[in-house]
Amino acid sequence: MSWLTGDVVDIIVAVIQAIVIMLVAVVVGAFMSFVERRMLGLWQDRYGPNRVGPFGLFQLGADMLKMFFKEDWIPPFADKRLFVLAPMVSMGTIILAFMVIPITPSWGVADLNIGLLFFMAMAGLNVYAVLFAGYASANKYALIGAMRASAQTISYEVFLGLSLMGVVAVTGSFNLRDIVEAQAGLWFIVPQFFGFVTFLIAGIAVTHRHPFDQPEAEQELADGFHIEYSGMKWGMFFVGEYIGITLVSSLLVVLFFGGWHGPLLPPFVWFALKTLFFMMLFILLRAALPRPRYDRVMSFGWKICLPLTLINLLVTGVVILLNAPTGQ
Amino acid sequence: MEFAFYLSAAVAILATIGVVTGLNPVHALLNLIVSLIAIAMVFFSLGAPFAGILEIIVYAGAIMVLFVFVVMMLNLGEVVVAQERAWLKPGVWVWPSIMAGVLLGLLIVTLLVDSTGFGISGETQTPQEVGTLLFGPYLVAVELAAFLLLAALVTATHVGRDEKRDDGRGEGVK
Numbered sequence: 023m024s025w026l027t028g029d030v031v032d033i034i035v036a037v038i039q040a041i042v043i044m045l046v047a048v049v050v051g052a053f054m055s056f057v058e059r060r061m062l063g064l065w066q067d068r069y070g071p072n073r074v075g076p077f078g079l080f081q082l083g084a085d086m087l088k089m090f091f092k093e094d095w096i097p098p099f100a101d102k103r104l105f106v107l108a109p110m111v112s113m114g115t116i117i118l119a120f121m122v123i124p125i126t127p128s129w130g131v132a133d134l135n136i137g138l139l140f141f142m143a144m145a146g147l148n149v150y151a152v153l154f155a156g157y158a159s160a161n162k163y164a165l166i167g168a169m170r171a172s173a174q175t176i177s178y179e180v181f182l183g184l185s186l187m188g189v190v191a192v193t194g195s196f197n198l199r200d201i202v203e204a205q206a207g208l209w210f211i212v213p214q215f216f217g218f219v220t221f222l223i224a225g226i227a228v229t230h231r232h233p234f235d236q237p238e239a240e241q242e243l244a245d246g247f248h249i250e251y252s253g254m255k256w257g258m259f260f261v262g263e264y265i266g267i268t269l270v271s272s273l274l275v276v277l278f279f280g281g282w283h284g285p286l287l288p289p290f291v292w293f294a295l296k297t298l299f300f301m302m303l304f305i306l307l308r309a310a311l312p313r314p315r316y317d318r319v320m321s322f323g324w325k326i327c328l329p330l331t332l333i334n335l336l337v338t339g340v341v342i343l344l345n346a347p348t349g350q
Numbered sequence: 351m352e353f354a355f356y357l358s359a360a361v362a363i364l365a366t367i368g369v370v371t372g373l374n375p376v377h378a379l380l381n382l383i384v385s386l387i388a389i390a391m392v393f394f395s396l397g398a399p400f401a402g403i404l405e406i407i408v409y410a411g412a413i414m415v416l417f418v419f420v421v422m423m424l425n426l427g428e429v430v431v432a433q434e435r436a437w438l439k440p441g442v443w444v445w446p447s448i449m450a451g452v453l454l455g456l457l458i459v460t461l462l463v464d465s466t467g468f469g470i471s472g473e474t475q476t477p478q479e480v481g482t483l484l485f486g487p488y489l490v491a492v493e494l495a496a497f498l499l500l501a502a503l504v505t506a507t508h509v510g511r512d513e514k515r516d517d518g519r520g521e522g523v524k
Contacts, residue, residue, distance in 0.1 A: 139403040146411020157422050
């Protein structure tokens, strides 16, 4: 066992951690599709899927069986290479972004000093999934959905980044682990409240969740960019969206709600509880809010959210300079 | 890290060749995106993660999205593929090849003459260091770039204005 040196053990532990985090993220994302339907049922005074297993818990298995064995059909008029590539990009970029999330002091995949920027890069690349899906499908509805999605994502990414710069300026680092450590005394929700509000809105818009789901609005676009997809390719878009919700929820926790910090309970429990809270908030928003008109969504982003983030950043800068020791 | 450098550099070159020789505009753009991401990987391997990640966010994530967007809107079909094929006749390659060859020769000569700065040291530049440099010694350049971008923004807004539907208050007639 001479090869089993300290370095090798560290590498093996890191690889196992990475695999476990990836699998948990995917399973939580998939399971959320069931939780969402049950919760929507609860909030809208009806039963959700409650037939398969106790409380309908095995519904996920039934759905997966259906999806795996459905005919995987590529339309003859589609651009085949891009059609196959799009779902992979959709799920791959989101899972990659999980890499930078620090879960507990000892758990997390990568400790990048550009962690936050890495998330934004992956969110940026995620747009291509929708764009290519819409283009490759060669379908009017898909194309309109892709157009809306890309215009919406580009607009909202502008202040997705700007809303986080307040947190970065206060911490002095892009490293998510440093950001969590900096919240040991006071969570950033208090000093960075407007940053939190705008990041929440931008996060919903970037994951195309209700009320920002115009790209796939069933009533007007008949499912938008993934209208031509079936079987597991559609499943990857579907699960990718739920993993996206998990990702944005855990980022909200890490950036504004102190990550693993909390009294009494172990760090992981705190992280999981807070993340679950935000995932439930996403579902509640879908159950409660109507869908605004598309042009209103765009003008809301540019005319209200963008100035708000800029003012927030300006005030944060002034406060940091006032509190800074003189002579610097 | 030298292995990562050569691997991503090879990917960048192959993807860029794909951009030039590709017939379908959207596939060519996809190759260009891959090429930009590969160049970002080159930055990572050189120890400049900040430059690399900005390359992905700005070029691959924002500018290329607009390119793909416009190409999608133009709805280029088989006609463009045929036109592209006509443009890619062997005779067309001569002049660009000569120019690119001159540049390649210049690069090789430069590398042979001045052999300092070879190798990848593995030093990582943090975002703080980049920021301190940008807003310290290079402040004037940053401000000039900001002026230029503002001017471009104003120009684009002016060019994109719809004169006929303007009601004189800066708001178009609904």
